[in-house]
Amino acid sequence: MREPVMRNLALALPCLLAVACGGDFSNDDLEFQNALPQREDLAAKLPDSARAGQGLGTHVQRLSASQVLGGTSELALQAYQAGTRFNTSVDRLLSLLELVRDARPSTRETDRRIWGPFPAKDHPGQELRFVMERQDADFAYLLQFRPKGSGEDAWWTYLPGAFKADGGIRKGTGTLALDLKEARAHGLKTGDAMALDRLDIDYQTKALPTSVELLFTAAGAATPDTRYASRQTPEGLGEMAFRLPGVDFVPGNLTETLDIVARWTPDGRGVLVLNILAGDAKGAQYTECWDAGTRITFMQRNWDFLNPTEGNRSTCPDVSALDLVP
Numbered sequence: 001m002r003e004p005v006m007r008n009l010a011l012a013l014p015c016l017l018a019v020a021c022g023g024d025f026s027n028d029d030l031e032f033q034n035a036l037p038q039r040e041d042l043a044a045k046l047p048d049s050a051r052a053g054q055g056l057g058t059h060v061q062r063l064s065a066s067q068v069l070g071g072t073s074e075l076a077l078q079a080y081q082a083g084t085r086f087n088t089s090v091d092r093l094l095s096l097l098e099l100v101r102d103a104r105p106s107t108r109e110t111d112r113r114i115w116g117p118f119p120a121k122d123h124p125g126q127e128l129r130f131v132m133e134r135q136d137a138d139f140a141y142l143l144q145f146r147p148k149g150s151g152e153d154a155w156w157t158y159l160p161g162a163f164k165a166d167g168g169i170r171k172g173t174g175t176l177a178l179d180l181k182e183a184r185a186h187g188l189k190t191g192d193a194m195a196l197d198r199l200d201i202d203y204q205t206k207a208l209p210t211s212v213e214l215l216f217t218a219a220g221a222a223t224p225d226t227r228y229a230s231r232q233t234p235e236g237l238g239e240m241a242f243r244l245p246g247v248d249f250v251p252g253n254l255t256e257t258l259d260i261v262a263r264w265t266p267d268g269r270g271v272l273v274l275n276i277l278a279g280d281a282k283g284a285q286y287t288e289c290w291d292a293g294t295r296i297t298f299m300q301r302n303w304d305f306l307n308p309t310e311g312n313r314s315t316c317p318d319v320s321a322l323d324l325v326p
Helices: 003-009 014-018 027-033 074-101 180-185 191-195
Strands: 107-109 112-119 126-135 138-147 156-165 172-179 196-204 210-218 226-232 238-247 256-264 270-278 285-290 296-301 309-311
Touching (some): 027 126, 074 226, 074 238, 074 270, 074 285, 156 180, 180 196
Antiparallel strands (some): 126 138, 138 156, 156 172, 210 226, 226 238, 238 256, 256 270, 270 285, 296 309
């Protein structure tokens, strides 16, 4: 999942490390800092076996004899892998905000904080700043660049974000984005992210289950074409949902667009529903459940009229708490 994008982002703010950190924070400063998301707010909740990297697959497999009752669920492992990559992407992006959260602002105004400007070490001739503004419970923030020595009107935004506080510290709804197309238009090199125009993150932490969504817009596309979403409950139930276009999932002339929702318990039992939205097998739906050892205990195929199910549906774990819609 788009890992090279996040490797590029990790280089965007190294100059902020030079800012003095720790101490000298007013209560107002802390209010601004708490408007920025942290890892525990956005990370996908994975079973212990998945966090340990147990047998993670590398590609979405074709529906075939490889999915056998009692055998290892390749789709479950791939769902766990999606969760691991999701967390890696979130970590790398949030590490940029953590540099700001731990640093004293350069400028303090009643409802505004500014960090910088600083030289953009990885982009010669450019400088950057981070700006946050507050209006009641709403916060907006911008990571901006401009040619060194130019005026106020020359600032352009690479990373916009927003947060609406609701219900406590870091509770609320937020958005965060990377405008890679705009960066290239201003001469910044985006390296391995050339295939993307934009990455958007939407999240809500005000109600259970909490949720986070990553949307990837390919270069030249009008709307996002790849989606990853995560939800979780305090009891440890986790969910990964992802939409993948252009997957050669079944033999034929067309590639498929897959919509996959996988849910699991803390001990690793789970249930997955896969829908094919477009392609040679459009309309096909596959459901499976697995035990704590990731062995398939139940299978259902809507295209198989002679043998539509195998195993016992009662082996599927109760993940109904994730049915709640905040």
